[in-house]
Amino acid sequence: VSARLLQGMLRWTRAWRLPLRGLGPYSLSFSRVPVAPISSGRSGAEPRSVLLSYKLLDGEATRPALVFLHGLFGSKTNFNSIAKALAQQTGRRVLTVDARNHGDSPHNPDMSYEAMSQDLQDLLPQLGLVPCVLIGHSMGGKTAMLLALQRPELVERLIAVDISPVETTPSSNFPSYMAAMRAVDIPDEMPRSSARKLADEQLSTVIQDLAERQFLLTNLVEVDGRLVWRVNLEALAQHVDKILAFPPRQESYPGPTLFLLGGNSQYVHPSHHVEIRRLFPRAQLQTVPNAGHWIHADCPQDFVAAIRGFLA
Numbered sequence: 168v169s170a171r172l173l174q175g176m177l178r179w180t181r182a183w184r185l186p187l188r189g190l191g192p193y194s195l196s197f198s199r200v201p202v203a204p205i206s207s208g209r210s211g212a213e214p215r216s217v218l219l220s221y222k223l224l225d226g227e228a229t230r231p232a233l234v235f236l237h238g239l240f241g242s243k244t245n246f247n248s249i250a251k252a253l254a255q256q257t258g259r260r261v262l263t264v265d266a267r268n269h270g271d272s273p274h275n276p277d278m279s280y281e282a283m284s285q286d287l288q289d290l291l292p293q294l295g296l297v298p299c300v301l302i303g304h305s306m307g308g309k310t311a312m313l314l315a316l317q318r319p320e321l322v323e324r325l326i327a328v329d330i331s332p333v334e335t336t337p338s339s340n341f342p343s344y345m346a347a348m349r350a351v352d353i354p355d356e357m358p359r360s361s362a363r364k365l366a367d368e369q370l371s372t373v374i375q376d377l378a379e380r381q382f383l384l385t386n387l388v389e390v391d392g393r394l395v396w397r398v399n400l401e402a403l404a405q406h407v408d409k410i411l412a413f414p415p416r417q418e419s420y421p422g423p424t425l426f427l428l429g430g431n432s433q434y435v436h437p438s439h440h441v442e443i444r445r446l447f448p449r450a451q452l453q454t455v456p457n458a459g460h461w462i463h464a465d466c467p468q469d470f471v472a473a474i475r476g477f478l479a
Contacts, residue, residue: 214282220271224254232260236307242270268399278406298323315420331439347373429458
């Protein structure tokens with residue numbers, strides 16, 4: 168992974184404020200929310216949505232807003248610089264959103280794409296942002312694709328960033344990442360300058376890549392004087408197979424669609440193109456050279472240019 172990717176990912180992380188007291192093996196905060204009962208009035212009831220945390224940059228209300236959805240272990244802050252640049256350059260409203268169980272959004276045991284799509288089906292009309300340009304990276308790209316297939320009237324056009332509507336076989340071993348994150352143990356009274364370094368050392372036994380560790384460590388935050396993971400590791404670990412899969416769909420999305428691929432990434436294979444064309448008949452595929460899976464972090468100017476080109 169290039170130094171530029173590392174710098175790009177770190178550019179959007181918040182300044183660290185580490186407490187003196189560390190986190191013990193069982194102090195990671197998991198909100199246990201009861202599963203919403205399915206109403207008996209109809210079959211296949213929609214999942215219960217949660218109120219997502221978001222940031223909205225103002226712009227012209229006459230043109231569709233840009234809505235950014237981050238990937239697994241990410242947050243809305245991943246797109247801070249990109250969102251500001253696009254708001255300035257296009258004059259449009261730009262929305263960045265924390266998915267459920269990520270960032271500042273609520274924790275919930277349901278981590279299905281149907282639930283993540285429902286969250287947006289409720290949020291976007293409330294904010295007056297439909298139809299919108301939906302831009303999703305990785306897990307967020309799958310949520311964006313499902314939303315476009317389910318409710319095409321809400322999506323004016325779609326951009327899927329380095330992901331396809333098939334099962335993902337990532338180079339990263341996500342279950343072992345989650346186990347390593349849950350095992351992080353920082354002793355009490357450790358000086359704050361050492362706490363994050365120790366967490367990084369503990370993760371490094373499982374996760375060799377420095378950039379990936381730094382990215383995961385953006386989720387270690389201070390709450391009430393102790394370090395906790397803000398991602399809901401319990402729900403993510405339980406549903407990792409669902410997150411890597413994609414819900415089978417019969418209908419297609421009729422709107423313009425861009426699949427933006429990293430030239431150095433292996434996430435979208437040529438074998439996926441048949442399914443891409445079936446579900447998204449107006450799909451264009453565009454590759455950003457020298458970019459890995461995190462195109463927006465690796466090559467932010469090329470990423471912005473690709474989006475602006477697709478909007479033109």
